[in-house]
Amino acid sequence: MSTRAQFFIGGRFRTADHVEPVLEAATGEFLGDGASATEADVDAAVAAARVALLDWQSASPDHRAEILTAFAAALDQRARGTAELVTRENGMPMSLSRGANGRFPAALFRYYAQLITETPIEEIRPSMIGHTIVRREAVGVVAAIVPWNYPQALAAFKLAPALAAGCTVVLKAAPETALDALVFAEAAEEAGLPPGVLNVVAGGASAGAYLVAHPGVDKVTFTGSTAAGRIIGEVCGRLLRPVTLELGGKSAAIILDDADLDATMKGLRNASFVNNGQTCHLSSRILAPRSRYDEVLAALVDMVDGLKVGDPLDTATDIGPLVSARQRDRVLGYIAAGNSSSAKLVVGGSVPADQPRGWFVSPTVFADVNNGDRIAQEEIFGPVLAVVPYDGDEEAIALANASEFGLAGTVWSTDDERGTEVARAVRTGTIGVNDYQLDFRAPFGGVKSSGIGRELGPEGLEAFFTLKSIYRVGPADS
Incomplete structure (x- = not known):
């Protein structure tokens, strides 16, 4: 991995003009320069995602699944180094990081690669005048904003189903874990993900706020504090923009x-x-x-x-x-x-x-x-x-x-x-x-001030579709 502060936009690594140091949690010492996105960087990332959207959402589920499986293999190859990097960034014990930041993201990509091939894109329902085709379509360009505590796992919560559904994504990583976010960029490049389908930036609250309100974004998915989630929810409500919020707990x-x-x-x-x-x-x-x-x-x-x-x-x-x-x-x-x-x-x-x-x-x-x-x-x-x-x-x-x-x-x-x-x-x-272990085949999320919507399981995939009803006169086989 490059030691330079970089973004991944439109299929290319770009050196950042603005950097923010990433410090090692166990020592407080300098670990590396993290890229810090400006509004121009966010504009470029969203523009790249919009350009790539039509071809990616038009690709067959089998094709997307093939690339996501290759993406998982690329993550697997980097798992050991990724786990160590995240541990140094945020202090997560290595015994946990090997699973949460090493093995889990690849497993989730494989799960959604299989699920998208088993999910019907269209179904036919009888109606009063004939029949209706109910069609699932990718919601569009997704702003995925993830925190620093489980940076790889929580990014995978969003990336795997969004990409499987045919969405393109701008991933905004937290400044504390800006370095490990580039692992997804490396894996995307190695897997042959088309340019612009995944774009990776990092930055603080101002970059996140600009991305959430960006006119080129169709959906926001956010994990973080309830305070930040309320602000994001207000913005998305005003814009009538779908949003998934996984927030705090007690x-x-x-x-x-x-x-x-x-x-x-x-x-x-x-x-x-x-x-x-x-x-x-x-x-x-x-x-x-x-x-x-x-x-x-x-x-x-x-x-x-x-x-x-x-x-x-x-x-x-x-x-x-x-x-x-x-x-x-x-x-x-x-x-x-x-x-x-x-x-x-x-x-x-x-x-x-x-x-x-x-x-x-x-x-x-x-x-x-x-x-x-x-x-x-x-x-x-x-x-x-x-x-x-x-x-x-x-x-x-x-x-x-x-x-x-x-x-x-x-x-x-x-x-x-x-x-x-x-x-x-x-x-x-x-x-x-008598235990608590997330099951990635079942929905995860909260009620009350803990959020809106669900991630993981088939429900996590459905969150990245919009539904279209096509009404037709006559029998279904016409």
Whole structure:
């Protein structure tokens, strides 16, 4: 990969006029120059996507699938290096990055390559006057805006189905992870993706805002904060532009009174601390039954004490650094808010003494949290848990639902049916019983302030189609 700050526009790499340094999360040291898009760069990327649209959307599903399969192979070839690069950019532990940034994107491209060949482009329905052809057509030029926390996986959430559907795309990467975004450009070039079908730029909020409102864009798909999502939703509403928004969360882990705590703690290591807490679907509110409250709290403290904090490139590391000094300070600010409340800090709560470089925060647990406290209601995006006591399943469900968010959640019980009934009662887009693992064959997304629309599964492909009804008189075979 080139060390120069570059974009990929119209099938060519272009050296950026404006750069922003990318720093290594574990050390704070310079990692590389990231390209920073200007309005002229965004204009060029959108123009290239519009030029390429007609031919790409007219290509057969089999042809698009063939190129997407080659795209997946090109990503596979780069998987090891990509995983390491992302870990250095954002602090994701290598044990996670190898899957999330290495293997997963290629698997998703293969999934949608197969799905597009199995999805009927047209279907015929009988009507009062004859029949109607209902036709799926590519929605057009897509602005895909992705955050820094899972840059490869979340880009693949958008790129794979959009390209499969026949859309052309402008991918806007976050400045913190501008370097790894070019892996998609390299893979596109190697796979023979026609020029302009995928364009890759990076930049901050101003570049994203300009892209969202660009007259050459037909659809926006965004993953990021709820605050940014509200602004994007307002713009798209005014423009009558379709939008998919995957936003924040403050999900609850409901530990029922019959839970196996050993198994629950093993599951919460991932469900509550994955990617150093920089994950939108974390179960970061722990709802614990009063009848076993002290037992649950002791188990949580033991689990947290057993987490290894350190170099994210070490596959034995559980908790690496946060992405930036700004993010570290944000998380420390929430810890200060917790300390100012009636909650009790029981473990963590500071920068680890043995990590003088980089942007580390110790995994932290607050007990006796009021469900209305800031640390129980606002998305912290760091390794901080709030433990809230409850009495009875009904109160647990009410507390879980007493949130502006509704993205994810978990229920922990030795009775799968009981756990599933509780899961059904939680108002959320996704929820796990005794685990939480995304299934790329099923829809992912949120309700309330956690977003609009769904990604993954067949529903993720449908999001990039527009439907046309062609009314015809006479029998269907005419």
